[in-house]
Amino acid sequence: MTGFPYLRIRSLGKAYRGATALHDFDLDVEQGAFVALLGPSGCGKSTLLQILSGLLEPDRGEIHLAGADITRLPPWRRNIGLVFQNYALFPHLSIRQNVRFGLDMLGIKGKEADARVDEALEMVGLDPALARRPSELSGGQQQRVAIARAIAIRPRLLLLDEPLSNLDAVLRQKVRLELRQLHDRTGITTIMVTHDQAEALATADRVAVMEAGRLLQYEAPQGLYRNPATAFIAGFIGSPAANLLPLVARDTASWTLPGGELWQPDAALTPARNGVAAGAACLMALRPETLALGSLGPGGLPVRIGAIEFTGGDQLVHVEAGQARLTLRLPAGTRVAGPTAWLFPPIQSPLLFDANTGRRLPTPH
Amino acid sequence: MNQIPDIKPHTTAMLVGPAAALMFGVFVLPFLFLLVLSFWSQVPGSLQFDTYLTVLNYARIFGDSYYLGGLWTTLWLSGLVTVICLLLAMPLARWIVLRAGPAKGLLIGLSILPLVCGALLPTLGLVNLLSPLGFINGALKSLGLIQSSLPLLGNITGVAIGLVQAFLPLMILPLITTMERLPQEYEKAAMSLGARRLVVWQRIILPLLLPGIVAGSLLVFCASLTAFVTPQVLGQGKVVTFASLAYQQAALVLDWPFASALAIVMLIFLGLAGMLGALVTRKFGKAS
């Protein structure tokens, strides 16, 4: 069938003991893509991974892989590689036996199997001659073995379940780059589940953001950052994530801050210019790295300076605007004088969301 | 965890001492005495020991088809009971660990009941169930499945049923302990790598459960080999097991040196079973 994506998920549904884990879920993945499933714990991303690997049966919906319906196929006939969060290396088998396991199942024997084990271990940067048991390896090495085991069967799809969550911070940075490089070398279509937005943005071609069993937005990392579809995503993406400032339109030219204070912004940020009627409540997403502080000036937001965190090249400045708390990321050298100051958002059309639904408000032209 | 003890060495010794001394004096020493005693003999017509060392007791055991027959019966009966216990305990333990949910604790509590009820009381219930006029025969007759009662008491069948019922907890507990330490991910990983259920059992589950299987089997085998209450009650004196021979000699005939020799022979077979268990673990536990 032409025009079909490589992996096609349609109206997938799954409920556990009455609670919905996946709700009418659609997703298309192109061959060779690296997709991240991003969301907080309990959003259904792990359920989706289990269904894709065949370990869990969906209540509704279909999954097509390479043109064939695999929805009811048992896991052992799917040829989908799966890397577990805790690696799940068989403790009674050596490292080579672990990697070889899937090849045994495929009936690949002798020299060919040896060669493929070598290849897989080299691919993840491990010495093929490593004659040890899984328990004798460090966490990072165990993970490499788990990946080698999954790619040795040359899977049609590689699923990674929170691959970086059991590694320390330094190793995490290194491994996420290696995961991307491994993907580029092998060309295996990869789906990674993660709750860490930085991980998703850094690694994936496209990110699928999930909340409460639904797909919120499916886009390339840059698009997700620039155009978040909901306040939830805006408040989730970026480090630190965007500030969500609750505002009520007071009239055409000014906003009321939480706590009742007045803000008369630059013309580009007024309710009238953004199509917000007087009295309507909304959330304005303010990215910490786009904000500036000044001592005086029209259009500024009156704030009180709170704690300042030094992070190396930058500093995080916590301020209060009325009863709302905001965070700014300023270059480390910037002098911040308190106790009060004026905060200046960038003069461009802002990201506004409906305060009730969290949906993005249309940008007027 | 810090490795510095919280209490001083001599305090530790004082705390541990009484229990250790008791177990050594009252439990371990008698075994040594037993070994010596088995080479003594009884002065005929009295309770006095003749301390002249002799292997006559052992010669009597291995030279008499009555005792050899009892030994053989006991060995294969214990093996049979062990296998049945393993077959029954495996699905039960797996279900309790994976599926029982909040009922798990209660089910474990109920399955260990025969262990704390002692050897005698459950056999009373079993006598009733298995007797010619008992519940099982009655039920089978009223269903029209049998004409005359099946002989379930006073033979090896009844004894085997009783031993399985009594010692099943000894298999269930170690299996549950081992299964609880086994993450479900191993099975899932194997399946995602192309292993069917049978292969998953063969290559992943059974090898990883082996320590629990060996431990449970040894416990059941030892308990069956040395049981005498259940065989006596359910065998109604018609099934001669080795432990009941030893019991008769010790409690009724009062020939303690000979009883000791019988007991030592049991210990030797338990030791052999233990060695076999260790061998199996070594051979299959590590290799692929």
Next chain:
Amino acid sequence: MKSRFSDAMTLAVVLAILLFILAPILVLLFSAFDGGNIFRFPPRTYSLRWFEAAFNHPEYRSSLWISTLLGVIATVIAVSLASLAAFGLVRGRPRYRFAVEVLLLAPLTLPLVVWAIALLSIYAELGMNGTLTGLILAHVTITLPFAARIMIATLNEIDPRLEAAAKSLGATPVQVLRRITLPLALPGLLSSSAIAFLVSFNDVVVTTLIAGAGWITFPVRTFSRLRTEGIDPTTIAIGAMIVAFTLLLILVGQRLFQLSRRF
């Protein structure tokens, strides 16, 4: 659909196995209320007459009394010794910890009948056969491993940092023991007491060999009657009471302090 069917099959198998374990005990409970003279299940008529008979039977009364007395004394001694030893092993972490644990738990794996034969001969040499002291020593020995196992597991689960925290707040060692360690170890103490008592009370293997004519416990009396006269309904009635008591203790223990988790 297929998985639902196999689920039901698995459940049926599991229930059948559980029933097999529990059936003899349930049968005993029911049969005790049989109004007739023959022990049968299910009973034809129900009555409490065998319970009355059991209580009016002097031999049974004295046996039950002996069993209880022995059980209580053995439990108190065994649980005390086991708790002290467990505390020493877990908190003192001596180098000989493993060896002592093996020693304390040995009766759980070694055949008691073999040991009882040896003990019988030693007691004969020492003139202790048929004495209460000899019986108590034996019962402490068979119950102590159960108590030790539960107490070691219990104390292992108590974070020593809690005791350190109490000390840093100014508590003396005795206060730490009384206000921190003991309350936290209480479920373990109760579990081990319950199990130790049941093991002692229901033991027949060891007691039947070493108990003389003066101290006949209930299981020993039942066992000897069984071999000579067969089962009589009075025995069933008492057996049922003991089984009911055991079941109750296990269920209450399970509910109050997860007894099975400590076993």
